[in-house]
Amino acid sequence: MAYHYYKQSLPTSVCDNQDVYKLEPYIYAEYITGPNHPDFGEAGHSWLTGTASWMHRVGIDFILVVRPEFNGLRVDPCVPKEWDGYKIKRKFRGATYNITVKNSNHPSKGGAKIRIDGKEYEGNLYKNI
Structure with a gap:
């Protein structure tokens, strides 16, 4: 939605x-x-409103949901059920992350698992600090 x-x-x-x-x-x-x-x-x-930069942030931070937070990087997609997935490159605290989201069960929200270097993390917050 x-x-x-x-x-x-x-x-x-x-x-x-x-x-x-x-x-x-x-x-x-x-x-x-x-x-x-x-x-x-x-x-x-x-070109006067500043809206484009905010819409970019909304798209990445709240739809693709690869959002920086104080305690880490949140990965919690909120995408259309029809999407099979997507890839995104995100820079965060001096590192570059190549993130692949697979929407194999096609939920619109939730169900994301974080896997980095083959290790699976609990929840949807990667704490790299």
Whole structure:
């Protein structure tokens, strides 16, 4: 469900007609004119909101859930059931982690196991500190 809402907030979901939107499809605008306006869908004041960096963090930290925390690196995916898995490279406290998430039972949330160098960890927090 988190991914569903995430997709709805992407710039391309707001206006699927890029000729009307008048911005690059990956740009968040300060405003998009509403359906009662003659220029419905037109966006303005791009590159000013800072939204892109926050959406990047939301995608990685709360959907893919490879999130840095004080006590370690949390791996707790919240992805669509249809996904078979994904790979992500994450830098954390001076180390680079190549993480593979397999969604073999296709839950939307939970069920993740952490395995590093062949050793399985309890829970979903890798404590490298």
